[in-house]
Amino acid sequence: MRSRMDDVKSYAPSAVVGQVMMGAVVAEVMESRNPKFKAGDTVTARQGWQLYSVSDGRDMAVMDPSAAPLPWYLGLLGGGGTTAWVGLFDIGKAKAGETVVVSAASGSVGSVVGQLAKLHGCRVVGIAGGPEKCGYCVDDLGFDACIDYKANGMLANLQAATPKGVDVYFDNVGGEILDAVLTRMNPHSRIPLCGTISQYDKTEPYGIRNFRSFLVNRILLQDFVMTDYREEGQRAQPWLLQAVKDGKLKYRVSVAEGLAAAPEAFLGMLKGRNFGKQVVKLS
Template sequence: MTETTNPQVLLARRPAGEPVPEDFRLAEAPVPVPGPGEVLVRNRFLSLDPYMRGRMNEAKSYAPPVAIGAVMGGRCVGQVVSSAVEGFAPGQWVAGGEGWQHFSAVPAAALRLLDPDAAPPSAFLGVLGMPGTTAWVGTTEIAPVKPGETFVVSAASGAVGSVAGQIAREMGARVVGIAGGAAKCAFVTAELGFDACLDHRAPGFPEALAAACPDGVDVYFENVGGAVQRAVWPLLNPFARVAVCGLVSEYSAEPPPPGPNLREMMGKRLTLRGFIVGDHPRAAAEWRDTGARWLRDGRLKYREDVVHGLSRAPEAFLGLLAGRNFGKLVVALD
């Protein structure tokens, strides 16, 4: 190992509304020394995900907040540098590195060996990682999709939405995506095979969405909230199911915007369920097997938006919250 310091990105302060670059601070620390049962990992790719916005707040949530002055939390894949734990040798690729930093000392029990010949290592942060597993849980457990139904997913070109729509397509549903911009919509239909995709930034979006769903909506996979949610809600059929995975347009809103009309939920007998993928630990291995097979068969496609250099992580994260990424956002820790 030639690197002698550990570059990091710290949380400098709690955001007031939308985060800004000054909420983060670049720092350097000594390379950590692994303790008993730990493995030193050189993180090679860092995943940037919308849930990180919530961890910047001090409010109680399903995950503890990042402390002021602490390393921003995040999932990484990397290579073993040193290990006294049987089964982990220098150079092996592993998933389980932690934090916006180059090095992490990780308990061996929290690491999973990767096969770099099965898929590029960064794919285990996206299509074969937590986002892909989230899509699998949402479409098979939370709001199960049936053949012939109309399935609508927001953020359809993103890490979770792109996979959710492809899973629904494989289940025999008619899949309608919602994305921000003509280029993203073209990718969703031409590359991912969705039946239609609507640009939520275009004039007349609610009317265009209604026209694309002439038989209404049976399943809605929610990633965005806000105006997109308001356009979908009137189209929900009786007994429709809504999987609430994320509300990225609302994470920085103070106070939170009003929710949907619950009277319609009663009248249409809707099922509305929020979920956190961490509550479904057995689904990860199931999806890795299924997703890897679909990748080999060409039935599953994905796109990555790769940013190079840890120092660019804050800027990239702010772009993610604003919808400027195109595909799964990862930082290559060059």
């Protein structure tokens, strides 16, 4: 959504002033002439920031509202969970026994990355802003360690938390944190580049200093965008749903009330004021 707000080349078309802002929703079907849906169904859809909309049924799916809290279908059981899965396993090729580091660790994608990596037998180190978010990652989500990048000594703390170096760095933020983690990467390690949130508002992008680490360590960095990985994401969904039903995955959401609160909630998310997946309850 943030990249849509700039009039520059991106993987998604720019938003047009005066048109509805795109975004995923959980919604109720009011009326239907499509046999796949009936009034009263709860669905996920890409209908954007609006109370009512008309759909031809493409990109819409009926979900079970009793299986999990509704906002989870926008995160853990939607884009957040599938992004975590694809980045960690299809791109990052994480293996049991390896060390996985993930940034924006308490957020929608990062919190699932860390939990999946733990279930897979990896050592997991999160990077997050502030003691509360780091405490949540370790105490509630079961990460082995979490580095508060806003506190002093970030690099020394990262070194101490990754005694065997880093095999997979799941990057959600780019910038200085990516630069710091580059100093800890192991030979033949992988960096699934999921996002660069620290750079989205910057007019002068951060220049990576430790670039040489790519050559020295033969690091594979691969960016990925989920629109290119629909099939892989769909394959992950039943597993994620079952894991939720089995109580294996935890998830947290921040809820803003009302459409008028959406812009402030969005700005807050970019500044880390959200805790877990940020959603807006429209009605």
